[in-house]
Ligand code: UD1
């Protein structure tokens with residue numbers, strides 16, 4: 032699109048009461064300012080400038096793919112735009128201005144603002160919203176013909192103006208030449224002693240330049256995050272927007288209110304998501320899976336036909352027809368091959384569980400490679416750490432590991448081997464052999480009777 036974008040993200044965000052800059056706070060794993068940058072990119076705008084200031088060391092890494100301008104002192108939104116003038120030089124004639132704390136803005140709306148500005152040769156198009164509680168927002172003033180003639184900040188409103196429900200969203204598209212000319216005339220004569228960008232609208236109106244107010248049909252889209260309460264509200268809106276999209280695409284979500292799916296997650300049709308489930312980061316889930324209840328997948332790729340019940344999976348790969356949980360914990364580097372299982376209270380780290388292999392109950396498998404059709408008995412553990420180093424365990428195809436086996440790594444158990452329950456295995460076991468590493472059972476006949484006699488003497 033032939034427009035450039037300017038994102039304002041220099042403010043302190045004091046109302047968050049945080050040691051972290053406001054725009055770095057996250058919704059569904061994504062920082063507020065990142066939602067805005069991504070929407071701008073999706074709208075097809077290539078030239079993007081971000082104004083940073085307060086705690087910029089933490090903000091700059093979040094907007095690295097934009098051109099960064101530093102506002103040393105936060106003297107107001109008009110000042111923030113003014114100092115970006117050089118960064119925007121040579122760019123197209125339309126400049127979309129957005130606030131970095133409004134994560135719900137949609138790419139289509141950004142396009143609409145720019146289209147309207149360009150088609151009408153407007154000095155400014157402002158996105159406005161009708162809200163029940165306009166507290167804190169700038170109010171839109173319209174003349175007798177209904178044209179936008181000014182914006183008055185909440186703190187500068189007369190009693191009469193406070194009753195106005197139409198508010199400034201903080202999203203605009205300006206004609207570039209007009210904008211920078213008008214900014215020279217903005218003063219700090221207002222309740223907050225700041226340079227208000229919103230003053231540019233009255234300047235345009237007075238100069239007889241066209242000013243357009245575009246009323247949004249979704250006020251949620253303009254929700255600005257100034258407090259923790261608004262952070263939660265914006266989070267709930269984005270949660271719903273994302274869940275709705277997945278449901279439209281054929282995913283069943285039993286309880287959307289307790290299902291949190293990140294913006295970059297993909298889920299194929301006929302997968303069912305049960306309550307209290309989180310899918311975040313670069314997670315991908317195939318079709319015909321049941322995920323949840325009470326599951327969390329982060330940066331995990333899942334194939335088709337899997338059941339993941341009460342499962343936490345981090346940076347893992349889960350192929351097709353895999354069953355996990357209840358209460359499985361797959362840590363980074365886990366690869367569950369087709370038809371494999373990680374059952375109840377099972378923890379797996381950096382290991383491959385081969386095709387159709389099962390780790391059904393109460394086990395820890397770390398730094399291990401299992402072949403196909405391996406069975407790990409309940410309560411078995413790879414002792415992969417000697418206090419200094421991690422060591423590998425290799426288990427061949429069709430090996431049968433008896434319950435409560437300790438596999439002291441590094442160790443290799445050959446194909447088709449059998450390990451007796453309760454063994455501590457410290458040496459390799461060759462293919463097809465029985466490995467036993469436990470004390471032999473002994474029996475003392477009549478022991479109880481002899482003991483009773485002795486006690487009564
Ligand atoms: C602003 C608008 C208000 C609108 C509201 C919508 C002004 C004067 N007011 O008010 O009309 O209803 O947004 O959410 O513009 N910032 C800077 N540098 C500064 C000051 C602010 O970069 O010197 C950034 C902030 O980080 C923030 C954005 O600009 O991302 C808006 O500033 P904020 O202080 O939140 O303005 P509001 O009071 O919300």
Ligand code: CA
Pocket residue numbers: 130132255256257
């Ligand atoms: Ca704000």
